[in-house]
Every structure is written in C-alpha cells, then in structure tokens.
Amino acid sequence: MQILGIETTCDDTSVAVVQSGTSILGQDTASQEDIHAQYGGVYPEKAAQRHSQTLPEMVDQFFEKRQLSPQNIEAIAVSYGPGLIGSILTGLNCAKTLSVAWGLPFIGINHVEAHLYAAIMGRSSSDWRFPSLGLVISGGHTILLQINHLGEYQRLGSTQDDAIGEAFDKAAILLGLSYPGGAKIEKLAEQGDPYAYPFKSAHIKKAPLDFSFSGLKTAIFYAKQKESQLTDTVKKNLAASFQRAAFATILDKLQLALSQKTYKSLWIGGGVAANQYFRSLLEQKVNLPIFFPPRNLCQDNAAMIAGLGYHKLQENPKGDSLTLLASSRIPFL
Ligand code: KG4
Numbered sequence: 001m002q003i004l005g006i007e008t009t010c011d012d013t014s015v016a017v018v019q020s021g022t023s024i025l026g027q028d029t030a031s032q033e034d035i036h037a038q039y040g041g042v043y044p045e046k047a048a049q050r051h052s053q054t055l056p057e058m059v060d061q062f063f064e065k066r067q068l069s070p071q072n073i074e075a076i077a078v079s080y081g082p083g084l085i086g087s088i089l090t091g092l093n094c095a096k097t098l099s100v101a102w103g104l105p106f107i108g109i110n111h112v113e114a115h116l117y118a119a120i121m122g123r124s125s126s127d128w129r130f131p132s133l134g135l136v137i138s139g140g141h142t143i144l145l146q147i148n149h150l151g152e153y154q155r156l157g158s159t160q161d162d163a164i165g166e167a168f169d170k171a172a173i174l175l176g177l178s179y180p181g182g183a184k185i186e187k188l189a190e191q192g193d194p195y196a197y198p199f200k201s202a203h204i205k206k207a208p209l210d211f212s213f214s215g216l217k218t219a220i221f222y223a224k225q226k227e228s229q230l231t232d233t234v235k236k237n238l239a240a241s242f243q244r245a246a247f248a249t250i251l252d253k254l255q256l257a258l259s260q261k262t263y264k265s266l267w268i269g270g271g272v273a274a275n276q277y278f279r280s281l282l283e284q285k286v287n288l289p290i291f292f293p294p295r296n297l298c299q300d301n302a303a304m305i306a307g308l309g310y311h312k313l314q315e316n317p318k319g320d321s322l323t324l325l326a327s328s329r330i331p332f333l
C-alpha cells in the first residue's frame with residue numbers, strides 16, 4: 001500500500017511516498033534556511049509563504065521525475081500540528097484538496113508522534129517491544145514518554161522553557177554561527193574541551209523528569225562576555241561545554257526514567273537525534289536496545305508522516321474528516 005505524505009509544520013517542505021509504512025519509494029525535501037538564517041530563527045509568515053510557493057510544484061514534479069503514479073496512491077497523510085499555524089495550513093489544505101480530487105482517505109498525523117515513529121520505521125515489527133521509553137528532541141520539542149503501544153503514550157516529562165534544539169540554535173547565534181546551529185555546534189565542539197566551562201542545566205525539584213535549557217543559554221552568554229576575545233579556541237570550548245551539559249541533562253533524565261520502570265527499548269527521534277556525540281554517549285551509558293532514525297529521518301520529513309499514516313489507516317480505514325483543523329499545539333498525551 002502506497003501512502004503520500006506531506007510535511008510543512010515548520011521550515012521544511014517535504015513530500016514522500018512510503019510503501020506499507022516502511023519502505024521509502026521517494027522523498028523530496030526543500031529547506032528554507034536561505035530565508036530564515038538572516039533572522040536568526042524561523043520567520044513564521046515567510047515560512048508559510050515559501051511552503052505555498054514550493055509545495056504544489058513539488059507534488060507535481062514528485063511523480064513526474066520518478067516511476068511512480070498518483071494512481072497507485074491509496075491515502076494521503078499530512079501533519080496537522082503541532083507547529084506554526086500558517087505553515088501547517090499550507091500542507092493540510094493541499095492534502096485535503098488532493099484527497100477530494102483523487103477520492104482518497106485523508107489522515108491527519110501528529111508531527112511529534114511521527115518523529116518517534118521514525119526511530120522504528122525501517123525495522124520489522126517483531127523488534128517493537130512494549131513498554132518502551134521514547135524521547136523526542138527537536139527544535140520545537142523536548143519530550144520524554146512511555147510508549148505502551150504505537151498510538152498509546154504517557155507523558156513522563158517535557159521542557160519547561162526552551163526545546164533543546166532551540167537552545168542549540170540560540171547558543172549558535174551567540175557563537176556567531178547562522179541558524180539552524182545544532183549541527184554547526186556539534187562540528188565546532190569536536191575540537192573543543194567539553195570541561196573548559198562548568199555549564200550545568202537546572203534541576204527541577206518538583207518535576208525531576210522535566211527539562212530546562214534556558215539557564216544553559218544564559219550561562220553561555222555570560223561565559224562569552226567574560227572572555228576578552230572570542231577566539232576560535234574559546235568558541236570551540238564554549239560549544240563543547242554547552243553540548244556536554246545539554247546532553248548530560250538528557251542522559252540524567254533517561255537514567256532516572258529507566259530506574260523507575262523496566263522498559264524493553266529506547267526510541268529516539270527529532271532533529272537533535274542526528275547528533276553523533278549524543279548517539280555515542282547513549283550507546284556507552286544505556287544498557288538497552290536503542291533505536292535511532294537514520295540521519296535523513298531525524299529532521300522534519302514527509303516519510304515519517306506517510307509511514308505513520310499507514311498504521312493510522314489500519315485502525316481507521318475511512319481516514320479523518322476533512323473538517324480536521326490545523327493545531328499549533330496538540331495535547332500529545
Ligand atoms: O526535527 P527538526 O527538523 O524540527 C523540529 O520539529 O523542530 O529539528 C530541527 C532542530 C534544530 O534546532 C537544529 O539545530 C537541531 O534540530 N539539530 C541539531 C543537529 N542537527 C539538527 N542539534 C544538535 N546536533 C545536531 N547534529
């Protein structure tokens with residue numbers, strides 16, 4: 001069964017066709033870095049405009065340039081949130097229009113759940129064991145949850161201020177790097193001393209599985225101010241110390257959650273999951289099967305939307321109502 005997926009919740013326009021929830025038959029993704037880099041973050045109105053300029057042609061050319069036909073598509077899956085409302089609406093309206101024009105079911109997908117699904121998408125369902133622990137770390141989300149089944153989750157903790165990717169992006173700007181800065185911080189950190197600065201994330205007493213990254217961002221700001229010159233060595237050391245502290249707090253929460261209950265595996269998704277330092281850290285410290293998405297499925301992409309759409313369609317073969325609204329925030333759990 002082939003499903004067309006569409007993703008436009010933030011600043012990536014992406015279209016994919018996935019077979020039976022696992023094999024990607026094709027995917028096109030257009031980044032908007034060229035627009036947003038000059039603002040140091042996503043400019044919501046310009047993001048929506050660019051999606052509406054890019055998406056129709058992307059869908060049209062998607063089939064033209066491949067040996068794929070819209071006639072083999074059996075459903076259309078699209079993110080309906082959370083994210084930027086104008087951006088979501090572009091993809092959602094496109095998906096609804098195609099659903100009516102082609103007479104196919106339409107499926108609304110929670111973007112955060114799809115990030116989690118990306119971790120296990122290419123794997124045989126015999127690898128899926130429950131309960132598992134899930135972590136989504138991206139530019140918009142930092143959420144820790146218990147996965148009882150695909151589609152049934154319990155929230156364990158989330159960020160009380162900035163998402164981890166947002167903290168990486170803000171730290172990057174302080175170091176003179178352009179948006180998005182996560183991968184650039186990782187690169188810089190490779191040659192820095194992770195213990196040059198004693199950065200530490202705040203601990204939240206009342207909610208020990210919650211995260212807070214805003215203090216870390218302030219710490220890097222003051223540490224930078226104290227330096228007489230922002231030399232290459234200082235930048236590398238700040239990046240390495242920031243990265244160490246950000247992932248140390250993630251590891252602490254994971255270890256705390258793992259001490260509270262027995263989990264069969266750990267699923268990790270979201271743009272920040274592409275970080276190799278983090279992957280190595282977890283592989284050394286967590287004694288559990290860990291499922292990471294391949295790098296191309298960490299950042300926002302339509303394949304994870306089409307992949308999860310397949311499972312939603314099994315539960316609900318008629319699909320969702322065309323009255324489904326875009327939602328900037330979705331109570332995920
Ligand atoms: O999942 P994603 O594409 O978008 C959201 O749903 O938010 O994640 C984008 C975020 C950005 O904040 C970016 O800086 C961060 O993921 N990111 C990284 C790395 N690659 C991307 N952060 C740390 N290390 C990386 N290698």
Ligand code: ZN
Pocket residue numbers: 111115138139270271299300
């Ligand atoms: Zn995302």
